Amino acid sequence: xxxxxxxxxxxxxxxxxxxxxxxxxxxxxxxxxxxxxxxxxxxxxxxxxxxxxxxxxxxxxxxxxxxxxxxxxxxxxxxxxxxxxxxxxxxxxxxxxxxxxxxxxxxxxxxxxxxxxxxxxxxxxxxxxxxxxxxxxxxxxxxxxxxxxxxxxxxxxxxxxxxxxxxxxxxxxxxxxxxxxxxxxxxxxxxxxxxxxxxxxxxxxxxxxxxxxxxxxxxxxxxxxxxxxxxxxxxxxxxxxxxxxxxxxxxxxxxxxxxxxxxxxxxxxxxxxxxxxxxxxxxxxxxxxxxxxxxxxxxxxxxxxxxxxxxxxxxxxxxxxxxxxxxxxxxxxxxxxxxxxxxxxxxxxxxxxxxxxxxxxxxxxxxxxxxxxxxxxxxxx
Numbered sequence: 001x002x003x004x005x006x007x008x009x010x011x012x013x014x015x016x017x018x019x020x021x022x023x024x025x026x027x028x029x030x031x032x033x034x035x036x037x038x039x040x041x042x043x044x045x046x047x048x049x050x051x052x053x054x055x056x057x058x059x060x061x062x063x064x065x066x067x068x069x070x071x072x073x074x075x076x077x078x079x080x081x082x083x084x085x086x087x088x089x090x091x092x093x094x095x096x097x098x099x100x101x102x103x104x105x106x107x108x109x110x111x112x113x114x115x116x117x118x119x120x121x122x123x124x125x126x127x128x129x130x131x132x133x134x135x136x137x138x139x140x141x142x143x144x145x146x147x148x149x150x151x152x153x154x155x156x157x158x159x160x161x162x163x164x165x166x167x168x169x170x171x172x173x174x175x176x177x178x179x180x181x182x183x184x185x186x187x188x189x190x191x192x193x194x195x196x197x198x199x200x201x202x203x204x205x206x207x208x209x210x211x212x213x214x215x216x217x218x219x220x221x222x223x224x225x226x227x228x229x230x231x232x233x234x235x236x237x238x239x240x241x242x243x244x245x246x247x248x249x250x251x252x253x254x255x256x257x258x259x260x261x262x263x264x265x266x267x268x269x270x271x272x273x274x275x276x277x278x279x280x281x282x283x284x285x286x287x288x289x290x291x292x293x294x295x296x297x298x299x300x301x302x303x304x305x306x307x308x309x310x311x312x313x314x315x316x317x318x319x320x321x322x323x324x325x326x327x328x329x330x331x332x333x334x335x336x337x338x339x340x341x342x343x344x345x346x347x348x349x350x351x352x353x354x355x356x357x358x359x360x361x362x363x364x365x366x367x368x369x370x371x372x373x374x375x376x377x378x379x380x381x
Contacts, residue, residue, distance in 0.1 A: 002089040002374050005039040009066060010095060012049055016205055017290045018111065021173055022094045023051060028174075028363025030058055039086050041066040041079075070097055071128070090374055098139040105377050107369055108139045109147040112287025113156040114209050137161060144373040147171050147366065149288040152309035169369055172313075173288050174359030175297045181274035189271035193259050199231040200303070200333065201276035203269065203291035204283070206246055207239040211305070211323050213248045215282035218321075218329025220252040226334045232280075233259045235272055273298040278336050278343070281305060282323040289313050296354035301346035303332045317350035
């Protein structure tokens, strides 16, 4: 029996897609009933989440409180000492922030290389970018294996971090099953956010890579040009580093058709998905695109950026637009709004495509990575 550590400090919706990835992966691994002990390093905030009690009840889990902030200097020495003290056979870092001195065999998940492509544009962010490059390059070089979430991200990782392709394993993310979105619940959430019209839905943090300014301008053209009586819901927090994004998004003529919800709970998110007319995203850089996959689970057609990763993950569940051209964004939104038969066909494709993504499959494939690394460790001289 091996002792496997997992860094779950980012578990939970407060940390966006990575937080959901950590939560679903860990729960999926525990359902496999592996013959190993798990040491889960958590932040004390997790005690307020119902999942904490689920983890605490598991007989093969040891919870280790670690209140070290991500991407901090303390992570490099205090968290490192906690990991070494745990006596692990294998460690899994679900994000690239690996202490530089850590030398126990480890697996790292690198979700994307977006920060290589969009570095800190403000001078105050440049030191963070330099530190990021040092940490991610070390993580990729020192890892026994690298997990990533799409073939697109794998190509980026091998090219930008100069690692061999056979070191990188692609494991798709899954679909999270939120709370039941009954018709009454959907109606209650619509009333909560004053949604009296059909709406397009975007889900995610209002950060630079999401290209929300272009999406808002495209939606503005859609309203002005095609006279549609619809809303655009942006469900997600503002980026504290770039608060101007929110102001620019609201700087459109038809700002009254925008609904900015800020953070939403999983319960409300389920209802927003279930009640939406379609899902949309003009994102320029993603490793996977989890919200779109979640939208497919609810049978929503997608109108999204014509990027490599979205074509890989969404396939025929989406129609694609030029994310830098508001006119093209408007045209594709109109195609879904005008042609109900076409919308229905894309929605059918969406439901079918959603069946290709499962957190159980994610956990099973991750288990294979663990076993392979442990086996290689056992035969080392």
